Amino acid sequence: MNRSASIVGAGLVGSLWAVFLAKRGYKVDVFERRGDMRKAGFIGGRSINLAMSDRGWKALRKAGIEEQIRQVAIPMHGRVMHSTTGELTYQPYGKEGQSIYSVSRGGLNLELMNIADQHESVNFHFDHKCEGLDMNTCELSFTDTTTGKQNTVDSPLVFGTDGAFSAVRSSLQRRPMFNYSQHYLKHGYKELTIPPNAAGEHQIEKNALHIWPRGQFMLIALPNQDGSFTCTLFLPFEGEESFLQLQSDKQILDFFNKYFADAVPLMPDLLNDFKNNPTPSLVTIRCNPWTYKNKVLLMGDASHAIVPFYGQGMNSGFEDCTLLDQMVDQYGEDWDEIMTNFNKTRIADADGIADLAIRNFIEMRDLVGDPKFLLRKKIAAHFSKKYPDQFLPLYSMVTFSHTPYAEALREGKAQDELFERILAIEDIESRWQSEEVEQIFSSWLNNKQSMA
Ligand SMILES: Cc1cc2nc3c(=O)[nH]c(=O)nc-3n(C[C@H](O)[C@H](O)[C@H](O)COP(=O)(O)OP(=O)(O)OC[C@H]3O[C@@H](n4cnc5c(N)ncnc54)[C@H](O)[C@@H]3O)c2cc1C
Structure with a gap:
């Protein structure tokens, strides 16, 4: 041969x-x-x-x-979410010791x-x-x-x-x-930079992926070795808030000050980057x-x-x-x-x-700041800790396991059904560790196992 x-x-x-x-x-x-x-x-x-x-x-x-x-x-190790008023919320990606790497x-x-x-x-x-x-x-x-x-x-x-x-x-x-x-998203993206500070260090938390979720669009930032962050703005090409609407310096700065005010002082080259970098499609x-x-x-x-x-x-x-x-x-x-x-x-x-x-994409841009979504993450982490052999959150299955993706997608749909039932419970915020929740989980698990 x-x-x-x-x-x-x-x-x-x-x-x-x-x-x-x-x-x-x-x-x-x-x-x-x-x-x-x-x-x-x-x-x-x-x-x-x-x-x-x-x-x-x-x-x-x-x-x-x-x-x-x-x-x-x-x-x-996790996501740091930036609200419009600059408050930060942290969500670990997985269990202690699990990380993704830039x-x-x-x-x-x-x-x-x-x-x-x-x-x-x-x-x-x-x-x-x-x-x-x-x-x-x-x-x-x-x-x-x-x-x-x-x-x-x-x-x-x-x-x-x-x-x-x-x-x-x-x-x-x-x-x-x-x-x-081939299917194009309505969104394109633009790469921007947060440079290191005068001491050559990262200006925001280094060991995290930063997200500014804003519903139909978002900004993210991943750390680089030289102290900088590469930021990516994902935004529709057309529409009310879109690349099409960001033509003049004023339009660009107004948009960033409105939605990403805490990031603007960290990006001295914002205007240059925005105007000179391409806007590829997805x-x-x-x-x-x-x-x-x-x-x-x-x-x-x-x-x-x-x-x-x-x-x-x-x-x-x-x-x-x-x-x-x-x-x-x-x-x-x-x-x-x-x-x-x-x-x-x-x-x-x-x-x-x-x-x-x-x-x-919907989860990152729209849900990561939503209290119900955060509660879902908390309950999922609880199930994963209590039943490590029976429950692995979808994100962990995709990111930290070698489970075939098709199986992960099926599991994700099954987990959606589980959390739909759990989050519909009245006062779930205070009752997420109740017997009722445990029972829903057990019957969901039994059902899944009997179908397998
Ligand atoms: C904004 C963005 C962010 C991303 N973030 C992540 C991430 O965080 N994690 C992740 O896992 N993936 C991420 N990806 C996806 C990742 O970049 C791609 O999946 C990966 O680069 C695919 O590798 P590849 O070798 O198949 O193709 P490519 O990296 O595109 O390499 C193709 C190569 O073929 C060459 N080539 C093209 N045409 C010809 C030709 N006619 N003749 C000879 N050579 C040719 C090109 O020059 C290139 O060198 C991201 C993608 C984008 C756009």
Whole structure:
């Protein structure tokens, strides 16, 4: 067997998957549209960070680079909510000792490339833009963006990890029986910065993810190693409160002073950032099948791009690598079996996390400040402590466990029914530890177990 593979896209998932394949002794060619970010000195660029959780860590552990990344990751133990009047409320994310971690996206990508590069069998080809796939031969075609020259590459295995607007997927889309959907949110986003203070320290609590929930929109902030925070404003493109309404300096400042007054003094470059940074859109992409001729496989955002509100886009892409690698063990490098089974089992999970991510947007922007929602969290934590083997809050299941996402979505719906009944109890605020609540929980649990 010719143990070689081509990977299209040296982003987070492509670079990590190159490490997995190289560890198995495959010869790997990675083709990336952009130049080598290591030469381009990305470090000076804007810092964008991502929340890494247990599914992501598991994949990095398997690749042997967990410790290296942990050293530069900042633990966020919970959410700090900022009210319009500047009051702060804190909600832990999980049990004592459980955190999500803020990591630099560029820094992580760079480390993954470096680790992949340490394997002699991995070759990166930068400035190589994939133009598509020949559907008869599965040959990939590329344009060298520095010379304009075109070339083709034939490889026994092709992995399309070229992101949400994948060229590999575009070729597959032209085949009959390929299902595809893309759905844009009405919201876009804008990245802003809270710089460090004069001493180089974080200006607000470092070990937390900050949220300014405002109903239809929100601002969030994640910490960086250099003392700064990367903030993201999620706001509708059009409507009463929208990007369209924020054109002049006065409109921008009035909006921020009205809704995020405590953040404004922390952002001296607010106006510049707001006017100069782009306003990208947010898309959910689903497709099926992810495979072609059991020779081509889509992974990461190329097969399942989701909105960022559960912090699971990269994590789910990294989990693709873990699960696929497990299947390589299971099926003894029989790629017909591996691709068939990966396609069969993983798409439902990708759909699950896509739905959960949209649902969490409503929770983050609208509910995290709602007293009933906070009470629900408190009762959920109580059940989880009292019945650790029978009850895991949905957020923990998605973030701190490896339960398949489709199962987590089903559990989330079941937990909604449970809390609907509990929160309907009169004076629930003072009676949440009553016998009545315990009885509702027991009957819910019995019902769930009998259906299983
Ligand atoms: C605002 C925002 C916040 C997010 N926050 C989180 C978070 O907190 N936690 C989390 O887990 N996820 C988060 N995500 C999602 C995460 O960024 C993605 O899921 C992740 O980057 C997907 O990795 P990927 O390798 O599949 O795709 P990408 O990272 O998009 O990489 C694709 C690569 O392919 C290259 N490429 C594209 N087209 C071609 C071509 N034609 N030829 C060759 N190369 C090509 C690109 O240059 C790129 O290097 C967030 C996303 C957004 C937008």
